[in-house]
Amino acid sequence: MVRACGLLTAQKEPVPLKSIEVELEVRDHVATVVSTLNYENKEDKPLEAVFVFPLPGDAAVCHFNAKIGQTQIVAEVKEKQKAREEYDDALSSGQQAFLLEESLQSPDIFSLSVGSLPPGESASIRLEYVTELAVQADDGLRFCLPAVFNPRYQPQGSEGAGVQVTSVPASLVPYSLSFSARVSSPRPISKVESNCSLDPLQYLNTDQTQATVKLAAGHKFDRDVELLIYYKDAHQPTAVVEAGQVSAEPGSLMADSVVMVSLYPEFPQSVTSSVASCGEFVLLMDRSGSMSNTRISSARDTLLLLLKSLPMGCYFNIYSFGSRYEHIFPKSVEYSQQTMEEALKTVVQMEANLGGTEMLQPLKHIYSQPCIPNQPRQLFVFTDGEVWDTKEVIDLVKKNSDSHRCFSFGIGEGASSALINGMAKEGGGHAQFITGTDRMQPKVMQSLRFALQLAVVDISVTWDLPKEVSVTVLSPPITALFPGQRSLIYAQLSGQSSEAAEGCVTVKYSLAGHPSENQLHFSLRPAEDTGLTVHKLGARTLIHSLEEGEHRGWQDTKVKEKVVQLSVQSGISSSLTAFIAVFNNNGEAIQGPLLHKNILKHDYVDCTLSPYQDYEDLQEPSVLTMGYMYADQESYDYVGCTLNPYQNCEGYMDADQESGDYMDCALPLDQDYETCSYKPRNKSDSKTGVFTQMKKILSDFWKSCKTVADGALKSVSEGNARSSVSEQQTRDPLLQLVSLQEATGKWLLDPALPTALGKTNEEVEKSKPVLANKEIWATILALIWLHGLKMDSKNEWDLLAMKAASWLRAQNAPWVTECVEAANLLLGCSVMKEALGL
Structure with missing residues (x-):
């Protein structure tokens, strides 16, 4: 879900961000991040504002302070309700205060209330957190700095019905970014890579165990900053004791x-070289609006590779979801040539046209299906968005952890680390993130290899x-x-x-x-000079374990008290505590009315969404989007609000209970106004029939709109189907070859095979040994081509090649050696028969 970010004025203009300073210190696989954001209030009145931002899901916020003018205020951790009351009391008595708290829905979303920022005054906000760095498929350690520290810039003139803001030219972004990283490890640092331009890595000692790196000059922070850190001998076990x-x-x-x-x-x-020949593989694919273009194309290719790599004898099914969900088969079916082809026909037509990111219902349906005896269930979840009920989704995975393993994939910048890591952790699986120019296929195939290994x-x-x-x-x-x-x-x-x-x-x-x-x-x-980092991470780990334990509803008062006590003692944030800082400015009353600006979590004022784009998935890499606009808490005006025609907004609308004003507020086209849970202001209004009449007018209006929307959807769907066929024809040779493989692992001597291999039909037929079986010849040709010319992509085709070699061994054919020699000669390779696993 796109989260609003940045300090905003009452006119929905951002409090200008002057500069961002980020200092990263990495010690082995632990990162300490200090971010300083400098703002200035150019309003002529005092301002109260809210800053909403994500952090890594397993991060531990351990320090927060704010500086207004020359006054610095250091926050302390207190029980959340007490902190909120202290904040409100401070504002009402004319004091300046800051409140930092974790979202109840997701542990990787924080909100910072700033009250109040005097007119013409500057504010400097300093936030520190520690986090572990996840291991990637290529053994790199991944650090991601969310671009949310760059409040989404809203150009002049973007007010009104259409508030989707596309990329802003770098020359117009009015702030600077300073980002530096210091890396140290017991082992030499091989390299540091990034999706952004870096200055050269500077080693600080001769054994290359310490180094610094900075972003190249001119970076405008218009996308997430990702660092990948590589050590030599990365798989050495270590232990750090901290006093x-x-x-x-x-x-x-x-x-x-x-x-x-x-x-x-x-x-x-x-064990690592063998794979299981059983299992139930359930693939759950995000088809929300923001999965369009390259993401859905890459997803289709990934599903092709997955389907071709599954072992004979297993079971599978493919689900896709958005605002609703679909599945190819009513229940998981046995993997065969027929079922694989049937699934691929659906996969090739998949488009990002299912609306928003609602994962809970398809998960519930999957878990309601009985497990197949002797076929361990393996769930693969692909999503590029976030869900508002992150904790509920993770709880559901944990509840069913005894019956399956869950492998999760976060696609693109903005994917919730709390969701992706949480599902894999509770599901006993593995998490992967695919960002920037990363190819999805190698990471997914690594997870498939994990899933095919015995638990x-x-x-x-x-x-x-x-x-x-x-x-x-x-x-x-x-x-x-x-x-x-x-x-x-x-x-x-x-x-x-x-x-x-x-x-x-x-x-x-x-x-x-x-x-x-x-x-x-x-x-x-004890190690020296660790800054209590290990203690902070240990406290964070214990706090999360208590929060995610059997007492999710906090019925156990002792567990709740322990979390609060541990959070306060360690200075680490939790769902039950908050950072509070109050500056007593001698009790002087703030001059002028305070502009109270709440960022409401489910507020959609003036938000116009496309028919395929859900409010949860507006954020794209390098796209600056103000996904939520912000209603005045006192008026709750919803004029001009248009929601996705296929998105049910029940539970999201926070209408004024007193006024019951729903003028121009569009409910989904398929939502009956009679089911609206909000009531008119009083009984007299109901008796007059005004509210009933309004419901009928709106209902009739949306029925007429739905006819137009359905026509547009059909037109675009037909266009997408045509483009997918064209895309099939221009697919790269590796995927062309993969698409021709049979479920059993063999290739047929199909006319399309020579094309994929870069040869003519005549060349392939002429080179075939006279006595060789056509299927064996075709299969060996494909394997020689893969091993001889596509070794750089071995982690993508390795499993399907193993399946092909297994099929060849089962044939026990006498002419395999002759076929290998002839294939090498035809393709200009020198692959040994043993390298093929024969």
Whole structure:
């Protein structure tokens, strides 16, 4: 869901952002981010405003202060309701105050209330958070700085019905950005890459374990800034022990030492090179409006690769969703040539035309389907948007975690890290993010390989420590282990030990019926100058575990009290606490009326959306969009509000309960006004029949509009179908070859095969050994072409090539060697038969 961002005036104009300063410090796989935003109020009246922004879903906000003029105010963490009351009291008594709180719907959305900013005054907001960096498919560590720190710039003249704002030329963006990163690690730093232009990496020492990097001059922060950091020997396990805070309460988490253990369990080669031949694969694809153009095209290609790579004997189904959801089969079907072809016919026609991003209902339908015996369910979720009920979606995945594994993919900038990481974590799967020019296919195929491997079971973690030291694990139990992927464990260490003492952590698990274990020995001597980063991340981990536990409804008062106590002690934000800062300016009353500006979460004043574009999915990379406009809390005026004709807005409209004013407020075309849950101001209004008459007028009006909209939808749908056919004809050779493979893994000597290989039919026929079977010849040709000419894309076609080799071995044909030699000669390759797995 697009979140409004930036400080706004009563006229919906942004409080001008003068500059952004971001300092990033990365230590191994942990990042500390300090962002400073400098604003100026050019209004002639005092301003109260709200700044709404996302952060990484697993980030721990650990410091916040604000400076108005020459006055700096440092915030402290308090119970949320008390903080809100303190904020309101401060404003009513003429004081300046700041309130920073986490959204109840999603842990990666924060709102900052600023009250009040005097006319002509400047404000400097400094926010600090710590977060872990996720491991990517190529072993890089990913850091993402959301472009939301750049409030979406709204050009002059954009007021009115159409407030979708497209990209603003860089020359018109009136602020500067300063971004610098310092990276340090026990291992040498290989390289740092970005989706933005960087100055050259500067090493600070000879062993290349410390380096700095900056964004190149001229960057306007019109898109997310993504850094990928690569270390040598990245898969080495590590442990960092951090000393407690001397001033903390004895026995508390902040007073004791905390250890962060980073593990990379090792798997036998026989396991990592084999794949399962069973499973139920359910693919859930986002088809909301913002998946249009290259995203939906890449999604179709990805589904093609997935379908071709599935093993014979498994089951599958494909769901797609927007404001509604569809599925190809009523229930999962057995994978065969017939069912694969039927699915592909639907896939090739998929367009981004289903409206918004509503994931909960299709998930509920998927989980309501009974699991197939001896076919472990594997759920793949692809989405580029966010859902407003993130926590409810994650809860649903967790509730069904015993019956499936969930692999999630965030597509493009703006995908909710809380949603993507949360679903994978609770579903025992793996999360991937596809941004910028990333290809979706290799990351998805890596996750498919994980899904095809046997699940690791009976995972346990044991500690061996000196007898005077006890351990309290802060992290939830490990539920999934995958080759090459990191597992993090935080633990509180109580008691004293000598600096020379050592500890040991052992991870035990069972795979394919064989027990295995990995050990890590580490020193208990605390690391120097860590800034309590490990404590903050450990506290964040424990807080999230408590919040996501069995007491979601907070019926257990003790759990609630523990979260608040831990949040206050550690200075880490939670869903039950908030940062509050109040400046007492000697009690002097603020001159002039205070412009109260609330950013309402479900407010759509003057918002006009396209027939295919839902309010949840307005944000595109490098597109500056003010997705929500903001109603005056006192008037709740909804004049000119037009919602997506296929989007049910029940539950989103916050109309004035007193006035009941719904003039010009468009409900969805398929929504009966009689079901509107909002009532007129009083009974007399109802008796006059005015409200009933208005309902009828609006209902008739939208019925006539729906006829026009349906015609437009049909026209565009037909155009999209024609363009998809054209796209098929110009597809790259690799995908052309993949599209010709049969479900069993073989290729036919089809006339389209030589074209994909860059040869003529005559050349292919002439080169075939005389006694060779046509299907075996075609299959070996395809494999030689892949291994000889497309090794740079091996992670995309590896699984379907393994399936082809398996089919060839089953044929037990005597002319395989002759076919390999002839194919090498024809294609100009030198691939050995053994390299094909034959």
